[in-house]
Each structure stands twice: as C-alpha cells, then as structure tokens.
Amino acid sequence: KAGVTQTPRYLIKTRGQQVTLSCSPISGHRSVSWYQQTPGQGLQFLFEYFSETQRNKGNFPGRFSGRQFSNSRSEMNVSTLELGDSALYLCASSLGSGGASGEQFFGPGTRLTVL
Amino acid sequence: GIQVEQSPPDLILQEGANSTLRCNFSDSVNNLQWFHQNPWGQLINLFYIPSGTKQNGRLSATTVATERYSLLYISSSQTTDSGVYFCAVERYSGAGSYQLTFGKGTKLSVIP
Numbered sequence: 001k002a003g004v005t006q007t008p009r010y011l012i013k014t015r016g017q018q019v020t021l022s023c024s025p026i027s028g029h030r031s032v033s034w035y036q037q038t039p040g041q042g043l044q045f046l047f048e049y050f051s052e053t054q055r056n057k058g059n060f061p062g063r064f065s066g067r068q069f070s071n072s073r074s075e076m077n078v079s080t081l082e083l084g085d086s087a088l089y090l091c092a093s094s095l096g097s098g099g100a101s102g103e104q105f106f107g108p109g110t111r112l113t114v115l
Numbered sequence: 116g117i118q119v120e121q122s123p124p125d126l127i128l129q130e131g132a133n134s135t136l137r138c139n140f141s142d143s144v145n146n147l148q149w150f151h152q153n154p155w156g157q158l159i160n161l162f163y164i165p166s167g168t169k170q171n172g173r174l175s176a177t178t179v180a181t182e183r184y185s186l187l188y189i190s191s192s193q194t195t196d197s198g199v200y201f202c203a204v205e206r207y208s209g210a211g212s213y214q215l216t217f218g219k220g221t222k223l224s225v226i227p
Binding site: 033035037045048056058088090103104105106108109111 | 146157216218
C-alpha cells in the first residue's frame with residue numbers, strides 16, 4: 001500500500017505571495033491532518049479534515065486554510081506569506097472513522113522557505 | 116490544553132548501549148504514539164500504544180495511562196537510531212475530532 005505523499009517537497013516563496021500544498025492520504029483513509037514544524041514552536045496542529053469537512057482547527061491565523069476533496073486528497077493554502085511561515089509542513093492520514101482519528105501516518109513533508 | 120513533556124531533551128550514546136526515553140502528559144488521553152524523525156524530516160511510526168507494552172525488534176514501549184506517562188526503550192543502539200524521537204498524545208477536541216499534541220522531542224545521537 002502506498003504511503004502518504006506530499007507535493008511539492010520543497011518550495012521557495014517571497015513575502016506576500018501565497019502557496020498551495022497538496023497531500024494524498026493512504027488509500028482508504030478518510031482523515032487528513034496538517035501540522036507545522038518549526039525549530040522554535042515544534043510540531044503544531046493546523047487542521048483536520050474528514051469526508052470533505054473540517055472537523056478541527058488549531059490556533060493559526062485565517063491566512064492558513066485547507067480543503068479536502070471527495071477522493072480524500074487535501075490541500076492547504078497559506079496566503080500573504082510571512083517570514084515566520086518558513087517551516088516543514090507535514091500531512092498525516094488516518095482512518096478517522098467513528099470520531100476517532102486512530103493511528104496517524106505522516107508524509108515526507110513540504111519544506112517551505114519564505115524570503 | 117494538554118501538556119506533553121519529553122526527557123531527556125538530548126542524549127548521546129555509544130553504539131551498543133541501551134536507553135530509556137520518557138514522555139509525561141498532563142491529562143487523560145485516548146491514544147499515544149511514538150515517532151522517529153529521520154534527518155530528512157520524515158516521521159516514522161514506531162508505536163501506537165494507548166496502554167500496556169509493545170515490542171518491535173530492539174524497541175519496546177510501555178504506557179501507563181493511569182499515571183500519565185510512557186517510556187520508549189532502545190536496546191543495543193545503532194547509528195541508524197540517531198534522530199529525534201517524538202511522543203504525541205491524542206485527545207478528543209470536540210466536534211468528533213481528535214488531534215495529536217506533540218512533545219518537544221528527544222534528540223538521540225548514537226556514536227560509533
């Protein structure tokens with residue numbers, strides 16, 4: 001079974017631009033979560049989608065948004081990029097049925113650098 | 116929110132040595148996972164262990180949910196064990212959703 005895939009793997013943007021990251025979960029998984037990892041703040045939860053609905057959102061500004069498609073693939077968007085948005089963005093998938101996420105499996109991440 | 120504390124923050128081992136990593140959490144949780152992050156950033160699942168003990172080769176984990184801690188044991192360490200080990204707890208956050216809260220990790224360096 002293929003694992004979680006994320007594209008692109010690396011991205012360089014300038015302040016003020018916007019960016020879209022993509023995540024394809026493990027086949028059969030319906031829950032997709034996004035996390036941001038920075039040296040200062042560690043791994044922080046961004047949001048979770050299940051069956052195209054956002055079920056939960058972390059404490060991030062509205063510039064961070066996401067969506068999930070009917071095939072469970074998910075995208076996250078960051079608008080008006082700031083230097084502090086430079087981070088490794090990780091996507092995780094799980095079965096997510098019955099209100100319980102269950103074991104989460106992570107993709108390789110997208111490393112975003114904002115100049 | 117729930118607090119997750121990992122210790123030690125850094126650990127240097129000679130190849131072949133054994134080690135114990137600890138994860139304390141401040142409230143009841145539904146599940147707990149241990150991950151190993153390799154130098155390229157990939158988080159690799161080690162254990163999904165809400166309670167009890169599990170073993171996988173040279174690694175084993177024990178979670179005592181009633182006392183709010185989990186331990187990860189690494190025996191006969193190898194240089195490939197180097198990296199950062201994360202503990203993450205899953206807790207119901209409302210609206211049918213669970214989320215993972217991560218500790219800050221233990222950075223392990225195994226030297227030949």
